[in-house]
Amino acid sequence: MKTKRIIVRLDVKNEALVKGIHLEGLRVLGKPEAFAEHYYKDGVDELLFMDAVASLYGRNSLVDLVRNVADKIFVPLTVGGGVRNASDVRALLKSGADKIAINTAAVKSPALIRELADTFGSSTICATIETIRDSSGRHYAFIDNGREPTGLDAVEWAQQLEHLGAGEIILTSVDQEGTGKGMDHALISEICKAVSIPVIAHGGVGSVEHILNAFRTTDVDAVCGASIFHYDTLARIDTESHSVRGNTSFLASGSTKKNLSATSVGAAKAYLRHNGMNIR
Amino acid sequence: MTADVSIIDYNMGNLYSISNAVKVLGYEPEVIATPEQLAAANMVILPGVGAYRDAMAALHERGLIDALRRHVAKGGRLLGVCLGLQLLFQHSDENGGVDGLGILAGQVKRFPKIDGFKVPQIQWNRANAAADSRMFAGLADDPYFYFLHSYYVEPAEANARITRSSYCDIEYCSAIEVHNVWGAQFHPEKSGEIGLQMLKNFLDQGKVDGNR
Numbered sequence: 001m002k003t004k005r006i007i008v009r010l011d012v013k014n015e016a017l018v019k020g021i022h023l024e025g026l027r028v029l030g031k032p033e034a035f036a037e038h039y040y041k042d043g044v045d046e047l048l049f050m051d052a053v054a055s056l057y058g059r060n061s062l063v064d065l066v067r068n069v070a071d072k073i074f075v076p077l078t079v080g081g082g083v084r085n086a087s088d089v090r091a092l093l094k095s096g097a098d099k100i101a102i103n104t105a106a107v108k109s110p111a112l113i114r115e116l117a118d119t120f121g122s123s124t125i126c127a128t129i130e131t132i133r134d135s136s137g138r139h140y141a142f143i144d145n146g147r148e149p150t151g152l153d154a155v156e157w158a159q160q161l162e163h164l165g166a167g168e169i170i171l172t173s174v175d176q177e178g179t180g181k182g183m184d185h186a187l188i189s190e191i192c193k194a195v196s197i198p199v200i201a202h203g204g205v206g207s208v209e210h211i212l213n214a215f216r217t218t219d220v221d222a223v224c225g226a227s228i229f230h231y232d233t234l235a236r237i238d239t240e241s242h243s244v245r246g247n248t249s250f251l252a253s254g255s256t257k258k259n260l261s262a263t264s265v266g267a268a269k270a271y272l273r274h275n276g277m278n279i280r
Numbered sequence: 281m282t283a284d285v286s287i288i289d290y291n292m293g294n295l296y297s298i299s300n301a302v303k304v305l306g307y308e309p310e311v312i313a314t315p316e317q318l319a320a321a322n323m324v325i326l327p328g329v330g331a332y333r334d335a336m337a338a339l340h341e342r343g344l345i346d347a348l349r350r351h352v353a354k355g356g357r358l359l360g361v362c363l364g365l366q367l368l369f370q371h372s373d374e375n376g377g378v379d380g381l382g383i384l385a386g387q388v389k390r391f392p393k394i395d396g397f398k399v400p401q402i403q404w405n406r407a408n409a410a411a412d413s414r415m416f417a418g419l420a421d422d423p424y425f426y427f428l429h430s431y432y433v434e435p436a437e438a439n440a441r442i443t444r445s446s447y448c449d450i451e452y453c454s455a456i457e458v459h460n461v462w463g464a465q466f467h468p469e470k471s472g473e474i475g476l477q478m479l480k481n482f483l484d485q486g487k488v489d490g491n492r
Contacts, residue, residue, distance in 0.1 A: 002396075003403045003424070040472070045404060045426075071300050076426060076470050096296040098329075098428070098470060121330035121363075123400045123428045167400055198398045221398060280404040280424040 003278045004215050005045040005222035006269060007078075007200060008229050010035060011052040012065060016244035018052050019227060020145070020178070026052060028246035029230055030239025036069050038237050039229065042265040045280060046076040048101065048170070048200075048224060054082025055104070055144045063095045070096025078126055078170075085112070086119055093120065101170055103128040104143040107150050110164055117165025126200075127166035129154055131187060132174045139187050146174035154187070155194045162195045169195060170224070173203035180206025180227065180259045188218040200224050207261035208271045215277055225268075232262035283310035284486055286321035288348075290338040292363065293327035294469075301469040301476055307483045315347035323486050324351055328363025332388070332431070333375035335363055345381060352383050357460045357489070359482050362429060365456070365463030369433055384458060386435035397448045400430040407454045407466070410441035415457055415464070417481050423474045425454070425466035432465060 010032050011018050017035050018026040029035070036047055047069070051060045060082040069077060079092050080101025089100050100120075106113050106127055116125050130146050131139040131154045139154035150157075158169055171191050173184040183204040192199050202224035205211055211223045233239065234251075241251050263271075272279045284307040287298055295311055302309040302325075312318060326348070328335055339345050352358055360368045369380045372388035380388070391399045404424040409416035416423070427445070432452040435442060443455035445465075455464045462482055468475035 003405055005403060043472075067296070070297055072304070074297070074301060074304075074469055074476060075472055076428070076467075093294060094296060096294065096300070098294060098297070098467075118331070123402065123430070124329060168402055196393070196398055197400070198402045219396070221403065 002221070003280055004272070005200075006211070006265060006279065007046045007048055007222050007224040008039050008044050008265065009048040009050060009202060009224050009226040011050050011226070012062060013052045014245060016246045017230070017239070018246065019230065020052070025247060027250045028241060028244055028248045029234060029251070030241040031244055032065060033068055034237065034239045035230065035233055036073055038233050039265055040073040040075060043269060043280070044075060044265045045222070046078060047073070048078045048080070050101070051081025058082065059084065060088055060092065063091055066092060066097050067095040080126070080128060086116060089116055089120055089124075093124070099124055099126050099168070101126045101128045103130065106161065107141070107143050107152065110160065113161060113164035113166050117167070122165045122167035125166050126168040126170050127161040128170040128172065129158060129161075129191075130172045130174050133184075133187070139190070142174060146177075155190055158191050158195050162197050166197065168198045168200065170200045170202060176204030177202070178227070179204055182206065182210045183214045183223070185214065185217045188214065188220050192219045198222070206259060208263055208268045211268060212272055212275055212277070215272070227260060228262055229265055231260055232264050235262070236264070282320070282322060284308045285323040285325055285483060286310050286312045286317065287325045287327065288318070288344065289313045290335070290342055290344060292330045292335050292338055294329060295327060297469040298325060298327055298361070301479055302483065305476060305480050305483060313342060315343045318344060318347040318351055321351065321356065323357040323483070324359070326358065326360045326364035326367065328361065328367060330363060331375055332363065332366065332372040332378045332380070335367055336378055336380065339367070348381055349383060352461055355460055357482075357485055358462070360461075360463040362465060362467055365465055366431060366433055368461065368463055369435070372431060374431055383461060384435060384456070384463070385437050386433055388431050388433050390431050391448045392450070394448045399448070401427050401447050403427060405445050405447065405454070405466075407443050407445050409443045410457070413441050413443060413457060415455055415462055415478055415481055416443065419474060419477055425464075425468070425471040425475060427454070427466045429465060433463070
């Protein structure tokens with residue numbers, strides 16, 4: 001039986017772990033290193049770091065963060081956001097990243113995926129696809145956190161990415177992301193059936209049941225969550241928010257996030273194992 | 281002061297994480313890239329991520345192929361990780377067929393296309409340790425390690441301790457110990473505390489050797 005993976009996504013702006021909140025911009029949750037170490041100790045399978053403002057600066061700025069994290073955390077690290085070329089990839093790999101996530105640069109020049117896969121190995125290159133469903137039910141790929149359309153059919157694009165040498169797909173449903181209402185099973189299944197490389201699904205996880213349902217209903221290889229874990233972490237550890245800049249008004253207010261059954265990685269895994277999943 | 285373990289840099293692999301793992305375990309790593317440095321090395325780790333053909337070309341360019349064979353022939357301890365394990369063998373089917381270092385007898389093959397199994401294998405998977413395995417000493421039964429690979433090794437060594445894992449409906453060799461040569465298909469530096477323990481078992485041999 002295949003082992004399923006639980007991955008936590010950390011969006012990073014400067015030195016802060018952030019969450020994009022509709023109409024609020026980027027909300028600061030604390031120091032990403034603190035969150036990452038907590039998840040590692042709690043048994044997370046992999047960590048995904050995304051540079052939240054890469055499109056603003058036109059590049060990825062996470063090299064220092066990755067180096068800090070790689071010093072103490074010995075599970076796979078995937079890094080993305082603003083990665084444009086082989087030089088960017090090399091810098092991140094040298095600082096401790098194992099896999100690189102690419103979206104925009106691949107859309108603008110698909111041959112880049114082939115070049116990167118040939119240089120660094122397919123297993124190093126993850127292609128990220130952000131999807132939005134149109135009125136007919138078809139899914140289209142977007143870039144820049146779901147803001148800019150590409151006109152590419154998500155399924156066809158996934159197949160092309162595999163053909164170009166991507167070793168894995170990170171599939172984010174922009175429609176579901178941040179809603180905590182569950183994952184888009186139809187989308188996930190369509191993509192899983194279309195490619196023979198592993199697929200990581202992200203977007204919509206609001207409870208452990210959502211994770212279990214995604215694994216039971218689709219053939220997805222890994223589920224990636226963010227808010228569901230971060231808001232639990234906030235309640236458990238000191239995330240050193242005093243040391244980061246940014247919009248910390250949420251943290252100062254002491255409120256909790258509604259519509260979310262926040263859980264720890266350890267508790268989520270125990271729940272999944274208890275329900276018959278093969279999870280490390 | 282000589283380093284405890286020398287990690288080979290041939291431009292193909294995540295050296296940073298392996299170096300960190302070695303340090304966290306209390307040992308002193310060094311990164312080496314020349315045959316001279318290899319000749320003076322105590323214990324050696326050959327990492328590797330990427331394509332077989334590129335890796336063999338890179339080793340050849342740096343004059344490391346004979347140096348590696350000499351290190352092993354004189355009894356030097358060697359640990360091959362991921363692609364580094366595969367390079368130890370005689371031949372790989374990757375890239376249309378490439379000859380390897382030939383330090384261990386056997387071939388490297390691609391996972392077959394089987395319904396329900398994705399290639400590359402990117403997941404945590406259990407390893408069923410060989411009896412009397414020193415690599416897995418002190419670890420609980422069938423521990424999970426992190427795998428990220430499309431090819432696997434098929435050893436033909438007579439006196440090997442072979443650890444097996446299951447994927448694509450086949451039992452493949454996920455780790456091997458042949459006297460002074462060890463190899464792991466998984467990434468010990470990415471397999472959490474269990475991976476670190478396995479790495480420690482390799483490094484602790486240096487103490488037993490009395491080399492320091």
